[in-house]
Amino acid sequence: MTIGKMLLASAAxxxxxxxxxxxxxxSGKKIALSNNYxxxxxxxxxxxSWDKITKEAVAKGVVAAADPFTTAENQATEQAAQIQNMxxxxxDAIVVNAASPTALNGAIKEACDAGITVVSFDxxxxxxxxxxxxxxxKGMGESQIEYLAKKMPxxxxxxxxxxLAGVSVDDNIHAGIxxxxxxxxxxxxxxxxxxxxxxxxxxxxxxxxxxxxxxVAAVVTQGGDGYGAAQAFAAAxxxxxxxxxxxxxxxxxxxxxxxxxxxxxTMSVSIAPGVSTLAFWVAQQILxxxxxxxxxxxxxxxxxxxxxxxxxxxxxxxxxxxxxYSLEDAQKVIASAD
Amino acid sequence: xRISAETFRQIIPAVSLVLLLGAVFYMQPRAMSYTGLNLLFxxxxxxxxxxxxxxxxxxxxDLDLSMGTFVxxxxxxxxxxxxxxxxxxxxxxxAAIAVYATIGMLIHMRELPSIVVTLGMSFVxxxxxxxxxxxxxxxxxxxxxxxxxAKPPLVPLAIVASVVIAVVTHLIVSRSSFGVLVRGIGGNxxxxxxxxxxxxxxxxxxxxxxxxFAILSGIALVGLTTSxxxxxxxxxxxxxxxxxxxxxxxxxxxxxxxxxxxxxxxTLTLAGSFLSFMRISPDWQIGAQGAILxxxxxxxxxxxxFEKRRRTR
Numbered sequence: 001m002t003i004g005k006m007l008l009a010s011a012a013x014x015x016x017x018x019x020x021x022x023x024x025x026x027s028g029k030k031i032a033l034s035n036n037y038x039x040x041x042x043x044x045x046x047x048x049s050w051d052k053i054t055k056e057a058v059a060k061g062v063v064a065a066a067d068p069f070t071t072a073e074n075q076a077t078e079q080a081a082q083i084q085n086m087x088x089x090x091x092d093a094i095v096v097n098a099a100s101p102t103a104l105n106g107a108i109k110e111a112c113d114a115g116i117t118v119v120s121f122d123x124x125x126x127x128x129x130x131x132x133x134x135x136x137x138k139g140m141g142e143s144q145i146e147y148l149a150k151k152m153p154x155x156x157x158x159x160x161x162x163x164l165a166g167v168s169v170d171d172n173i174h175a176g177i178x179x180x181x182x183x184x185x186x187x188x189x190x191x192x193x194x195x196x197x198x199x200x201x202x203x204x205x206x207x208x209x210x211x212x213x214x215x216v217a218a219v220v221t222q223g224g225d226g227y228g229a230a231q232a233f234a235a236a237x238x239x240x241x242x243x244x245x246x247x248x249x250x251x252x253x254x255x256x257x258x259x260x261x262x263x264x265x266t267m268s269v270s271i272a273p274g275v276s277t278l279a280f281w282v283a284q285q286i287l288x289x290x291x292x293x294x295x296x297x298x299x300x301x302x303x304x305x306x307x308x309x310x311x312x313x314x315x316x317x318x319x320x321x322x323x324x325y326s327l328e329d330a331q332k333v334i335a336s337a338d
Numbered sequence: 339x340r341i342s343a344e345t346f347r348q349i350i351p352a353v354s355l356v357l358l359l360g361a362v363f364y365m366q367p368r369a370m371s372y373t374g375l376n377l378l379f380x381x382x383x384x385x386x387x388x389x390x391x392x393x394x395x396x397x398x399x400d401l402d403l404s405m406g407t408f409v410x411x412x413x414x415x416x417x418x419x420x421x422x423x424x425x426x427x428x429x430x431x432x433a434a435i436a437v438y439a440t441i442g443m444l445i446h447m448r449e450l451p452s453i454v455v456t457l458g459m460s461f462v463x464x465x466x467x468x469x470x471x472x473x474x475x476x477x478x479x480x481x482x483x484x485x486x487x488a489k490p491p492l493v494p495l496a497i498v499a500s501v502v503i504a505v506v507t508h509l510i511v512s513r514s515s516f517g518v519l520v521r522g523i524g525g526n527x528x529x530x531x532x533x534x535x536x537x538x539x540x541x542x543x544x545x546x547x548x549x550x551f552a553i554l555s556g557i558a559l560v561g562l563t564t565s566x567x568x569x570x571x572x573x574x575x576x577x578x579x580x581x582x583x584x585x586x587x588x589x590x591x592x593x594x595x596x597x598x599x600x601x602x603x604x605t606l607t608l609a610g611s612f613l614s615f616m617r618i619s620p621d622w623q624i625g626a627q628g629a630i631l632x633x634x635x636x637x638x639x640x641x642x643x644f645e646k647r648r649r650t651r
Binding site: 070089109 | 474475562627
């Protein structure tokens with residue numbers, strides 16, 4: 001009894017005087033990451049970021065645990081079972097990158113009913129009780145045209161490389177590009193191909209359409225296709241236009257080479273895999289009792305001429321430029337949603 | 339008293355389920371509650387129904403590789419037409435059952451390998467599902483949602499449903515004359531035909547019944563997930579086959595066990611949870627899942643050898 005009281009008292013003192021006093025509310029909370037797929041460099045980077053940031057947070061006592069779980073196969077039914085297991089395991093919050101926006105809703109509803117905070121990101125879910133950290137893909141498309149409008153006010157012909165047909169991400173980025181062109185009528189999309197977010201596919205597609213195109217001033221892309229486009233232009237012995245890059249390591253390396261050789265200028269934009277850490281902090285903030293809007297938007301990661309070298313240095317070979325978010329970043333994102 | 343070979347064969351699946359359940363309870367005592375059990379097993383209900391459907395097909399020595407896409411298709415129908423226009427929905431599902439019966443007849447009449455026909459059909463079902471729900475969505479019919487989230491007193495729904503499925507299919511397959519004939523086709527088609535039965539009709543009926551159970555699986559799945567997408571149940575093809583085999587069934591010879599199939603489906607679901615509670619790294623999880631399957635099947639194989647030796651003696 002007395003020992004218990006002493007423990008309680010010392011715990012209370014630790015709470016008052018401890019360095020993490022402001023965050024003590026969540027120190028006993030457990031957060032789980034439910035991830036549906038780990039088979040590409042983006043997802044690997046996402047998991048590595050999660051590991052790095054959450055291990056630090058657990059060591060500092062911000063939360064009690066932050067365990068990542070990845071389903072063995074990219075299937076919604078399996079992920080639903082995984083989420084239900086997490087409920088049984090007694091996690092306080094579940095951070096989800098969902099295999100399907102709708103097929104997990106039943107399991108997520110179960111979690112909410114059990115009093116668990118659910119935060120979805122990247123692959124978001126439609127269940128209203130969950131939080132959503134969505135990517136503004138449309139804004140990403142629009143920002144490309146805005147950059148080009150500033151760089152070449154006289155305008156010119158554009159070649160658009162799209163992603164995988166029928167996927168909503170492709171539609172959204174494309175809609176952004178179209179909206180940007182409408183606002184800046186000095187640009188004209190003269191050709192459009194599907195690059196499937198893969199360098200080899202993009203290269204083939206661009207090589208196929210190039211002979212039929214007039215002079216191309218710039219190439220707008222969706223990420224993972226800029227290097228392939230550059231190769232196609234080089235092979236066709238045409239002057240290299242301004243190709244927007246997508247933060248992949250091979251693209252950044254090529255850009256650096258061109259920059260050193262001929263002072264080539266462009267920009268690069270994509271989503272940082274570290275968005276998982278943003279979701280982690282948002283979940284922590286919700287557990288901490290903060291008021292958080294259900295729909296948040298994640299900023300995209302943009303690389304410009306002057307910070308290319310710095311980003312290239314931190315990007316792993318064959319990987320994607322990444323940024324990990326801190327608690328302060330999350331608070332900024334939460335505040336900007338109000 | 340010596341336990342007969344057949345009983346032993348039936349007991350293995352149940353024993354592996356109990357062992358696995360014990361391990362899960364030990365690791366996660368929280369699971370030992372009404373909600374805990376329900377959460378562990380409710381996603382096994384659609385898998386159990388799909389496994390029963392697969393078992394019916396396997397009892398006539400065939401294999402259905404379109405099970406996953408067909409369950410996805412029924413889930414899409416359930417989340418769209420069955421919810422908004424029940425009559426059209428029912429008509430579509432009845433048509434799907436008719437297609438299943440036709441496939442059964444086609445396979446029998448032309449002596450086609452069922453694997454090839456059903457693999458082909460899997461693209462048809464998948465395509466139809468995408469046509470119906472190009473984007474994930476739809477909504478579960480209210481009654482399906484009510485049924486799957488019902489909270490019966492004392493025993494959680496997942497367990498009640500599994501028992502009901504096991505009993506009903508046991509009555510059909512192991513106790514009715516229809517079931518005897520179906521298994522007879524698997525055992526010796528010619529003798530069934532010589533006895534004056536229409537193998538064509540029986541096969542068609544078996545396929546239709548399998549289609550019916552697969553549709554129930556799709557509806558149950560949508561009842562759990564609240565909405566569907568065209569790829570929702572792709573895993574069910576392999577899961578259902580593994581469930582039948584785990585439950586003591588065989589690929590040929592009409593040796594199937596309905597109770598075992600349901601237990602097999604529960605075991606497979608539980609194996610996934612077990613691995614997740616073990617905190618096995620995702621890189622190893624597929625391997626570990628495979629290992630559990632191999633261990634149980636290894637047990638079976640060892641037992642089959644043992645059985646054979648005892649017979650020859």
